[in-house]
Amino acid sequence: MFVNLNGNRVHKTRFLGELGNLPQSELVLNEFKYRRGSEIFGESEPAEYVYQVADGAVRSYKLLSDGRRQIGAFHLPGDIFGLENGGVHRFTAEAIVNTTVRLVKRVSLAHVAEQDVTVAHDLLNMTAINLQHAEDHMLLLGRKTSLERVAAFLLEMDRRLTAAGVMALPMCRRDIADYLGLTLETVSRALSVLHDKGILGFLGQTQRQIVLLDRPKLAELDL
Amino acid sequence: MFVNLNGNRVHKTRFLGELGNLPQSELVLNEFKYRRGSEIFGESEPAEYVYQVADGAVRSYKLLSDGRRQIGAFHLPGDIFGLENGGVHRFTAEAIVNTTVRLVKRVSLAHVAEQDVTVAHDLLNMTAINLQHAEDHMLLLGRKTSLERVAAFLLEMDRRLTAAGVMALPMCRRDIADYLGLTLETVSRALSVLHDKGILGFLGQTQRQIVLLDRPKLAELDL
DNA sequence: CGCTCCCCTTGACCCAAATCAAAGCTCACC
DNA sequence: GGTGAGCTTTGATTTGGGTCAAGGGGAGCG
Known part of the structure; x- marks a missing residue:
């Protein structure tokens, strides 16, 4: 080496x-x-x-x-x-x-x-x-609302990297925003909405560890 | 047959x-x-x-x-x-x-x-x-403004279907809008802006025949 | 010719998301 | 333990583009 x-x-x-x-x-x-x-x-x-x-x-x-x-x-x-x-x-x-x-x-x-x-x-x-x-x-970027985009993102990441029920996101809010065609503030607000609705929970003190508490409800939000 | x-x-x-x-x-x-x-x-x-x-x-x-x-x-x-x-x-x-x-x-x-x-x-x-x-x-849909999108669309169509200096668009404003992630009104307004700036002209009485009068200026608008 | 159906433009108003701003938190490093 | 740099949330305000609405053509057709 x-x-x-x-x-x-x-x-x-x-x-x-x-x-x-x-x-x-x-x-x-x-x-x-x-x-x-x-x-x-x-x-x-x-x-x-x-x-x-x-x-x-x-x-x-x-x-x-x-x-x-x-x-x-x-x-x-x-x-x-x-x-x-x-x-x-x-x-x-x-x-x-x-x-x-x-x-x-x-x-x-x-x-x-x-x-x-x-x-x-x-x-x-x-x-x-x-x-x-x-x-x-393209469909997401051209036609979905901010909440739909964030829901779709979470479902994609859940599919691709959830281990032991926890999604440990490697990327910051700005990266998520630039992936979804939004601003980081809008991503943060959408995550807060999902948190308030009881659809997801944060683990530990960093906000990058997410637990999906209600996948069906999340899937409903992603048209 | x-x-x-x-x-x-x-x-x-x-x-x-x-x-x-x-x-x-x-x-x-x-x-x-x-x-x-x-x-x-x-x-x-x-x-x-x-x-x-x-x-x-x-x-x-x-x-x-x-x-x-x-x-x-x-x-x-x-x-x-x-x-x-x-x-x-x-x-x-x-x-x-x-x-x-x-x-x-x-x-x-x-x-x-x-x-x-x-x-x-x-x-x-x-x-x-x-x-x-x-x-x-994806870059266009996620990050460009309406004017940039319409400019990019015109440059794409110019490249692909202009014959004898005239672009005869087969699609209506709604199709263009659904391609660019906009509404048909926004597409129409952007085209009017480009028309007013002298960047394009309409031919005949239908608004589907477009002549690009200033390709360099149009290209500047598409970042 | 006159009717209807689209298609397109334009104006007025609205709203979802962007922007601007502030403050809390974590973590790395001294 | 202090300091600073990111990262994130949240609030206040603005704005670009959406929505709603009206009207003008052009093309096809009876």
């Missing part, structure tokens, strides 16, 4: 998960750590690697020239991100908390996909899953 | 375009006409066919239970739509005007893709293009 320029630690490891068990000879797989807040790649940079979250959380976003930000997706342990069909990243990706990622060289992955039909199939599937998420999110 | 149950005419023809020149023996290709306003397929229906606009225009949208609508994309001549990786449509598609489409059976296309690597490659490319459009549209 060694420490690179950014103070992030890197060492070799196995690559597991949705890309299947690929022949080790074909793909060089590294594990890499990013510190909370550090950039993993930038929008419009050449896409050299494809990434998988091993531990931690990542946000992918676009910026307008005046700083308005839209987060397109949160990436949680197991998720693959930075997969581009063209050779260029279309989002900036940042570690939300200290995060460990596994990475493969994009070109070597493309090379394997040419040989192995199932890998090519997996790449199409992953792209299709990303597309489906984006399509659903 | 014959007339089917919906009064739409259908006959066989060649399939051309982005799917490349596929062996005719493999793919049965039909041409089909839909009348203005008629549904081509519904959300969550099994995806039996993949479509290409030969002539006319199509809108793909999602509905909330109370009728709020989000149009995800407009499909213009040459565009392929209804391509699903899973077996189910995730949008409803309707003809905006009288429209001719070419169609292939999804399963036969999948079959060809398994044999022919370049076709498989094309499918991934098309899905990636759809994804890129959706990603850009």
Whole structure:
């Protein structure tokens, strides 16, 4: 293991998960750590690697020239991100908390996909899953109210990261707001409404640990 | 040629375009006409066919239970739509005007893709293009002002369908609004502002023929 | 020609969410 | 234990875009 320029630690490891068990000879797989807040790649940079979250959380976003930000997706342990069909990243990706990622060289992955039909199939599937998420999110951003958006967000996070009945959100209110096309104040108010209605509870003293007390009622709020 | 149950005419023809020149023996290709306003397929229906606009225009949208609508994309001549990786449509598609489409059976296309690597490659490319459009549209829906949205819409349509300097929009203001996450009144007001600023002009007596008089200034408005 | 049905624009008013502001809390660090 | 930097909540106020309403065309048709 060694420490690179950014103070992030890197060492070799196995690559597991949705890309299947690929022949080790074909793909060089590294594990890499990013510190909370550090950039993993930038929008419009050449896409050299494809990434998988091993531990931690990542946000992918676009910026307008005046700083308005839209987060397109949160990436949680197991998720693959930075997969581009063209050779260029279309989002900036940042570690939300200290995060460990596994990475493969994009070109070597493309090379394997040419040989192995199932890998090519997996790449199409992953792209299709990303597309489906984006399509659903367009409906949310274009047509849902603030309460509906926050309800949808909670249901999504509940599905993706609840362990032992508790949802430990890695992201702050501003991240949630930029994901939902709202302001952080509006997100906070919506969460307070849900709290007052008895639909959710906060655990501990930080407001990032949420328990869903009434999933059916929450689901009703997300049209 | 014959007339089917919906009064739409259908006959066989060649399939051309982005799917490349596929062996005719493999793919049965039909041409089909839909009348203005008629549904081509519904959300969550099994995806039996993949479509290409030969002539006319199509809108793909999602509905909330109370009728709020989000149009995800407009499909213009040459565009392929209804391509699903899973077996189910995730949008409803309707003809905006009288429209001719070419169609292939999804399963036969999948079959060809398994044999022919370049076709498989094309499918991934098309899905990636759809994804890129959706990603850009999330930024628009989440973070842009009404004027920025309308400016972006005009630039998109200018790129995609301007002939002889004139943009002949096939869709009504309500469609534009549901694409941009606005109301039709707001779209109309934004167009009036652009008209008053001398950025665009209307041609003829219908307000659907638009001439862009100052593309640079329009581009400045779309951050 | 005149009727009806849309489609579009424009004006008046309203409201959901943004903005502005303040204060409490946690946590890291000295 | 003190200090400061974030993060979050909550309140007051503003505002961009939604809603409601009215009226003017144009296109199709009897």
